[in-house]
Amino acid sequence: xxxxxxxxxxxxxxxxxxxxxxxxxxxxxxxxxxxxxxxxxxxxxxxxxxxxxxxxxxxxxxxxxxxxxxxxxxxxxxxxxxxxxxxxxxxxxxxxxxxxxxxxxxxxxxxxxxxxxxxxxxxxxxxxxxxxxxxxxxxxxxxxxxxxxxxxxxxxxxxxxxxxxxxxxxxxxxxxxxxxxxxxxxxxxxxxxxx
Amino acid sequence: xxxxxxxxxxxxxxxxxxxxxxxxxxxxxxxxxxxxxxxxxxxxxxxxxxxxxxxxxxxxxxxxxxxxxxxxxxxxxxxxxxxxxxxxxxxxxxxxxxxxxxxxxxxxxxxxxxxxxxxxxxxxxxxxxxxxxxxxxxxxxxxxxxxxxxxxxxxxxxxxxxxxxxxxxxxxxxxxxxxxxxxxxxxxxxxxxxxxxxxxxxxxxxxxxxxxxxxxxxxxxxxxxxxxxxxxxxxxxxxxxxxxxxxxxxxxxxxxxxxxxxxxxxxxxxxxxxxxxxxxxxxxxxxxxxxxxxxxxxxxxxxxxxxxxxxxxxxxxxxxxxxxxxxxxxxxxxxxxxxxxxxxxxxxxxxxxxxxxxxxxxxxxxxxxxxxxxxxxxxxxxxxxxxxxxxxxxxxxxxxxxxxxxxxxxxxxxxxxxxxxxxxxxxxxxx
Amino acid sequence: xxxxxxxxxxxxxxxxxxxxxxxxxxxxxxxxxxxxxxxxxxxxxxxxxxxxxxxxxxxxxxxxxxxxxxxxxxxxxxxxxxxxxxxxxxxxxxxxxxxxxxxxxxxxxxxxxxxxxxxxxxxxxxxxxxxxxxxxxxxxxxxxxxxxxxxxxxxxxxxxxxxxxxxxxxxxxxxxxxxxxxxxxxxxxxxxxxxxxxxxxxxxxxxxxxxxxxxxxxxxxxxxxxxxxxxxxxxxxxxxxxxxxxxxxxxxxxxxxxxxxxxxxxxxxxxxxxxxxxxxxxxxxxxxxxxxxxxxxxxxxxxxxxxxxxxxxxxxxxxxxxxxxxxxxxxxxxxxxxx
Numbered sequence: 001x002x003x004x005x006x007x008x009x010x011x012x013x014x015x016x017x018x019x020x021x022x023x024x025x026x027x028x029x030x031x032x033x034x035x036x037x038x039x040x041x042x043x044x045x046x047x048x049x050x051x052x053x054x055x056x057x058x059x060x061x062x063x064x065x066x067x068x069x070x071x072x073x074x075x076x077x078x079x080x081x082x083x084x085x086x087x088x089x090x091x092x093x094x095x096x097x098x099x100x101x102x103x104x105x106x107x108x109x110x111x112x113x114x115x116x117x118x119x120x121x122x123x124x125x126x127x128x129x130x131x132x133x134x135x136x137x138x139x140x141x142x143x144x145x146x147x148x149x150x151x152x153x154x155x156x157x158x159x160x161x162x163x164x165x166x167x168x169x170x171x172x173x174x175x176x177x178x179x180x181x182x183x184x185x186x187x188x189x190x191x192x193x194x195x
Numbered sequence: 196x197x198x199x200x201x202x203x204x205x206x207x208x209x210x211x212x213x214x215x216x217x218x219x220x221x222x223x224x225x226x227x228x229x230x231x232x233x234x235x236x237x238x239x240x241x242x243x244x245x246x247x248x249x250x251x252x253x254x255x256x257x258x259x260x261x262x263x264x265x266x267x268x269x270x271x272x273x274x275x276x277x278x279x280x281x282x283x284x285x286x287x288x289x290x291x292x293x294x295x296x297x298x299x300x301x302x303x304x305x306x307x308x309x310x311x312x313x314x315x316x317x318x319x320x321x322x323x324x325x326x327x328x329x330x331x332x333x334x335x336x337x338x339x340x341x342x343x344x345x346x347x348x349x350x351x352x353x354x355x356x357x358x359x360x361x362x363x364x365x366x367x368x369x370x371x372x373x374x375x376x377x378x379x380x381x382x383x384x385x386x387x388x389x390x391x392x393x394x395x396x397x398x399x400x401x402x403x404x405x406x407x408x409x410x411x412x413x414x415x416x417x418x419x420x421x422x423x424x425x426x427x428x429x430x431x432x433x434x435x436x437x438x439x440x441x442x443x444x445x446x447x448x449x450x451x452x453x454x455x456x457x458x459x460x461x462x463x464x465x466x467x468x469x470x471x472x473x474x475x476x477x478x479x480x481x482x483x484x485x486x487x488x489x490x491x492x493x494x495x496x497x498x499x500x501x502x503x504x505x506x507x508x509x510x511x512x513x514x515x516x517x518x519x520x521x522x523x524x525x526x527x528x529x530x531x532x533x534x535x536x537x538x539x540x541x542x543x544x545x546x547x548x549x550x551x552x553x554x555x556x557x558x559x560x561x562x563x564x565x566x567x568x569x570x571x572x573x574x575x576x577x578x579x580x581x582x583x584x585x586x587x588x589x590x591x592x593x594x595x596x597x598x599x600x601x602x603x604x605x606x607x608x609x610x611x612x613x614x615x616x617x618x619x620x621x622x623x624x625x626x
Numbered sequence: 627x628x629x630x631x632x633x634x635x636x637x638x639x640x641x642x643x644x645x646x647x648x649x650x651x652x653x654x655x656x657x658x659x660x661x662x663x664x665x666x667x668x669x670x671x672x673x674x675x676x677x678x679x680x681x682x683x684x685x686x687x688x689x690x691x692x693x694x695x696x697x698x699x700x701x702x703x704x705x706x707x708x709x710x711x712x713x714x715x716x717x718x719x720x721x722x723x724x725x726x727x728x729x730x731x732x733x734x735x736x737x738x739x740x741x742x743x744x745x746x747x748x749x750x751x752x753x754x755x756x757x758x759x760x761x762x763x764x765x766x767x768x769x770x771x772x773x774x775x776x777x778x779x780x781x782x783x784x785x786x787x788x789x790x791x792x793x794x795x796x797x798x799x800x801x802x803x804x805x806x807x808x809x810x811x812x813x814x815x816x817x818x819x820x821x822x823x824x825x826x827x828x829x830x831x832x833x834x835x836x837x838x839x840x841x842x843x844x845x846x847x848x849x850x851x852x853x854x855x856x857x858x859x860x861x862x863x864x865x866x867x868x869x870x871x872x873x874x875x876x877x878x879x880x881x882x883x884x885x886x887x888x889x890x891x892x893x894x895x896x897x898x899x900x901x902x903x904x905x906x907x908x909x910x911x912x913x914x915x916x917x918x919x920x921x922x923x924x925x926x927x928x929x930x931x932x933x934x935x936x937x938x939x940x941x942x943x944x945x946x947x948x949x950x951x952x953x954x955x956x957x958x959x960x961x962x963x964x965x
Contacts, residue, residue, distance in 0.1 A: 395827075
């Protein structure tokens with residue numbers, strides 16, 4: 001039961017849903033593609049190639065982004081980087097604060113994550129709590145050699161000492177604003193808007 | 196002894212009259228226009244109230260001796276008075292069972308001491324209600340309690356030979372066998388009416404045929420030996436049909452229906468709340484319609500409460516573990532008004548017939564079930580049919596609280612009850 | 627979903643599908659090195675068993691422990707002859723211990739309803755089998771198993787699938803819950819039994835009935851055999867074990883009349899040689915062992931969905947809002963919702 005509306009990088013109580021077209025576009029489809037290309041190159045550069053690399057997207061849009069990054073790496077390197085998904089729902093620190101949520105897929109690539117360099121991929125980095133949950137979730141699955149973080153948008157306002165290694169766009173925001181990431185695979189178009 | 200003048204009372208719902216009660220009897224019944232200064236009497240303004248003869252219950256469980264934690268003769272008769280009753284028949288399934296002259300005399304004496312209403316013990320048909328051999332019916336009949344109604348109620352006299360003998364034997368003293376019609380093999384561990392709902396709820400079904408088969412058999416037996424038969428708590432449409440047929444034959448069969456079977460249905464079992472667990476079980480809406488019609492057309496002669504008090508712990512548990520039965524005395528008249536009078540099926544004279552005159556006649560009671568007329572014993576109820584009340588379990592005069600009507604709004608309220616000229620209830624309160 | 631799971635009839639189609647989808651995610655946990663999730667850390671779950679059922683208790687216990695809940699096993703058996711006060715007193719004790727959920731197995735139909743509604747306790751109540759009434763988690767695990775075999779594609783349901791439930795339907799809580807749940811999920815259920823072992827009023831259930839197993843088998847996608855106790859013979863439900871087996875038992879000859887894709891199920895414990903022969907129970911069509919595995923995943927899903935979210939105490943009324951992704955606005959993609 002995936003939601004049909006775009007997901008907002010914001011807590012839900014800031015303003016009502018006023019439709020997907022409102023807000024200011026900060027990245028269009030071309031910007032978004034360019035940002036992912038740059039992230040892909042940076043990952044390869046940092047990792048000195050694609051060896052022992054695993055991309056784990058955080059559902060839902062992080063998984064689509066991980067697949068796009070893997071495709072771009074494949075174009076450059078000619079090697080298929082394993083891609084998986086990591087659901088963090090049960091590891092969230094606000095699990096008890098809202099009604100029980102449906103689980104999303106966790107799919108670990110066949111080679112596992114032990115001794116791999118795992119790049120977590122998410123769409124928006126905000127408080128850092130999701131990434132904290134993802135690190136915990138990963139702990140129950142294996143022991144990577146290193147964990148990196150790639151996000152499409154970093155909008156600031158961290159609650160935890162977490163930072164991204166690869167950022168598509170740094171986007172200064174106020175806490176009253178919402179950031180919406182829309183992806184072709186899920187929302188029918190590529191864009192990042194703010195309102 | 197204080198004399199009372201009840202002014203403006205509508206006897207059986209008729210024109211306002213003044214009823215003068217003196218020395219335990221009705222001294223006069225006069226038109227209000229001829230009212231004179233009555234002298235040294237206490238006047239009770241009964242304007243707008245209905246006057247009925249004191250109600251007679253043929254089927255009450257007073258629980259004493261043995262289960263004084265559920266009810267005593269004292270508390271049970273207080274509840275009876277609050278419900279407008281001046282006489283109750285105390286069922287025999289006590290501990291020890293009322294199957295000897297000694298036990299029935301004990302109950303009879305306790306009733307006289309309590310003084311809230313007359314208590315007429317029912318004697319057991321068989322020793323210990325075991326259904327194996329006859330109790331000393333004659334000794335109970337000859338005792339101070341003068342027992343005329345015999346019943347193993349709670350258990351069926353299922354052995355046809357034993358039932359035949361009992362029917363025959365009580366003819367010697369004009370007794371009657373009040374049968375609890377429940378074929379035991381068809382109702383082993385039964386929990387609720389067998390129907391679509393019992394299957395879904397996983398509660399063992401209690402088929403209508405288990406009641407109807409016994410009623411049919413007993414009608415035939417009573418006819419064969421020329422005896423009187425009374426059928427307890429008729430609950431199914433099929434039973435009404437069989438009794439209607441027996442009546443066309445002119446057989447000496449009478450039958451009762453309980454207030455709860457006039458109103459409640461088996462749908463209530465879906466709550467698994469044992470407050471609705473009763474024997475015989477609540478049936479379907481079609482059965483409710485049928486027993487109402489049977490009571491209206493005289494196929495079912497009387498209303499009897501089957502007042503069955505149980506302590507809290509016997510009802511505050513799983514359905515299967517809970518006891519059968521519900522309170523009835525204090526709500527019976529309201530339920531009858533609601534289901535029979537307010538629906539136009541019978542009038543207040545019909546109520547008096549079915550809740551006083553006929554039950555007294557079946558029980559061979561003298562001094563009860565008499566009309567409100569000069570010279571008759573002053574057993575009178577004043578009833579406010581225009582009132583409504585919300586039933587509160589905690590306000591019951593009964594020692595127990597297992598009323599299925601808690602929270603329901605019911606019509607009518609007993610304002611006063613007189614037992615041989617002495618008020619047991621005044622202003623809606625026990626005296 | 628409601629606060630309690632008392633009957634399969636409590637579940638809407640959305641509820642049931644959510645449970646099955648959640649179970650599908652949780653089933654993969656069995657393949658991971660650490661078979662544990664933190665979702666119910668600090669929650670206390672009591673297994674309250676008034677009737678022996680080792681397999682059901684173990685299944686719930688494993689489910690709760692894999693979700694990191696604290697589990698207390700409370701066996702109160704042997705009270706079927708005593709009065710029900712013990713259920714109430716037990717409930718008050720559990721309440722005092724701060725149980726978040728009570729998994730209850732009871733010999734009396736409706737006992738979980740009493741526990742949930744009598745005001746004795748505020749815990750969530752999960753019916754783990756009550757008398758001859760219901761066993762909703764068994765129905766869920768059966769539906770889950772059927773889905774995995776007959777509708778493996780995501781989003782594929784059991785619509786139009788034919789399920790034959792064979793045996794002592796009258797006394798079976800599994801049959802009742804399955805009939806309700808499978809109807810909700812769009813499957814067509816046929817109850818097959820001698821007329822004595824079908825409940826009175828079964829015509830009003832949303833099922834078909836048959837007295838003829840051989841006529842039903844070739845058309846069915848699933849055949850679920852129910853346990854038949856020998857004692858039923860003494861109560862004249864059928865004349866002899868041999869006659870029962872001959873008319874309603876599943877043996878190799880009958881199994882051969884099934885369609886190729888059809889599966890054989892049994893809620894256990896089986897009586898081999900009575901309702902099912904050993905070679906059928908151990909055949910490739912039999913998913914009986916898998917039912918057990920799936921039981922843990924399904925019970926995890928139920929526990930998680932009932933207890934994983936907001937405390938029932940801070941929701942209004944008797945129901946917890948639908949646990950739908952992004953129910954308070956879409957958040958899961960980035961999930962960076964502030965605490």
